[in-house]
Amino acid sequence: MRNTKNHWLQITSTFTLTIVVTCLGLKPCVAADLQMQGFEYVQANNFPKALESFNAALKEHPDSWMIMQSVANCQMEVGHCDKAIAILQKSIEVGGLHASQCNSMAAVFQRLGDAKKALNWLNLACKLDPAMRGNVQVLAAISKLQDPENNPTGSPAAPDYLSGLTMAKGWPKAAMPIKVHARQNIQLPGFYPVFQAAITDAFEQWCSATGNAFSYKFVNSADAADLVCDYTDRRELVSSRHELGIDGIAEMLLKQDQSPGKGTLCFLVKDGPGAPTFRSRELVTRCCLHEVGHALGMHGHSPNMRDIMFPGALRDGQDKLSERDKNTMKRIYR
Ligand SMILES: [Zn+2]
Numbered sequence: 001m002r003n004t005k006n007h008w009l010q011i012t013s014t015f016t017l018t019i020v021v022t023c024l025g026l027k028p029c030v031a032a033d034l035q036m037q038g039f040e041y042v043q044a045n046n047f048p049k050a051l052e053s054f055n056a057a058l059k060e061h062p063d064s065w066m067i068m069q070s071v072a073n074c075q076m077e078v079g080h081c082d083k084a085i086a087i088l089q090k091s092i093e094v095g096g097l098h099a100s101q102c103n104s105m106a107a108v109f110q111r112l113g114d115a116k117k118a119l120n121w122l123n124l125a126c127k128l129d130p131a132m133r134g135n136v137q138v139l140a141a142i143s144k145l146q147d148p149e150n151n152p153t154g155s156p157a158a159p160d161y162l163s164g165l166t167m168a169k170g171w172p173k174a175a176m177p178i179k180v181h182a183r184q185n186i187q188l189p190g191f192y193p194v195f196q197a198a199i200t201d202a203f204e205q206w207c208s209a210t211g212n213a214f215s216y217k218f219v220n221s222a223d224a225a226d227l228v229c230d231y232t233d234r235r236e237l238v239s240s241r242h243e244l245g246i247d248g249i250a251e252m253l254l255k256q257d258q259s260p261g262k263g264t265l266c267f268l269v270k271d272g273p274g275a276p277t278f279r280s281r282e283l284v285t286r287c288c289l290h291e292v293g294h295a296l297g298m299h300g301h302s303p304n305m306r307d308i309m310f311p312g313a314l315r316d317g318q319d320k321l322s323e324r325d326k327n328t329m330k331r332i333y334r
Helices: 026-043 047-060 065-077 081-095 099-111 115-128 130-134 136-146 189-209 281-295 323-332
Strands: 178-182 216-218 227-232 248-254 260-268
Touching: 026 047, 026 065, 047 065, 065 081, 065 099, 081 099, 099 115, 099 136, 115 130, 115 136, 130 136, 178 189, 189 216, 189 227, 189 281, 189 323, 227 281, 248 281, 260 281, 281 323
Parallel strands: 178 216, 178 227, 227 260
Antiparallel strands: 248 260
């Protein structure tokens, strides 16, 4: 048996603290207060509010590359990776290239599932600040970005991506129906019905993709289940070496013949305990689809960002399997 549980540290987007200390005029004080407020919201994981504060601070200091970087970090956290890249580019134009900006760029490209670009930016950061080479978090991030599971190969236009996966083996016929337990988080009871609906949707979509060769049933206890599904508002619980921009984790035991054994799935449904709202039903469903895909025996990812098994985050819309996702799983259960 192999336990695929791994620990890694995420590239933490760097929030550069730039508090204007010269308090001679009213403007710097206002900007400093706004930034302080911004950092407090960041601490509380309330990124929409942090973004408002940093944007207001930027109005007071429109040429501050550091405030621009803080705005970019917040844009990434609220899911606007394109805006984050644009403002980071501006920050580099205005303030020159700094290691912290490169770190932020790396974090955005990691979130987007682009391991190659993330790695380039991280290497650039290390060139600008050689001390970073000795940083445990940076080393872990580099090894994660080099992981073959995060660098899918193959043609994005092929009818399926089976050949690009690092490994694929489905549950054996004798194990069906697979017993699934959707566990209630007693700290987040209100979200349970939405979570149940999202996880059911995910299993149903994959089942139909296999022409019901894969089947499952819900059970009432974790002890009786093959797969236990949890949801959380704590990002550290969904950190995985194998995921770039997907806020979920599938920890599976593999049997000797490499077929899936018991496992636990966990999904981030809120961006931290201080976040003002839960994530959208579509986003949670997308994340469920992705991790359930792994739990059904897919190891590795698709190189096409329109596929659910692409390793990066797409914030909006897509909560349905692509034809390529369906074709790939169909081949695994054929
Ligand atoms: Zn994945």
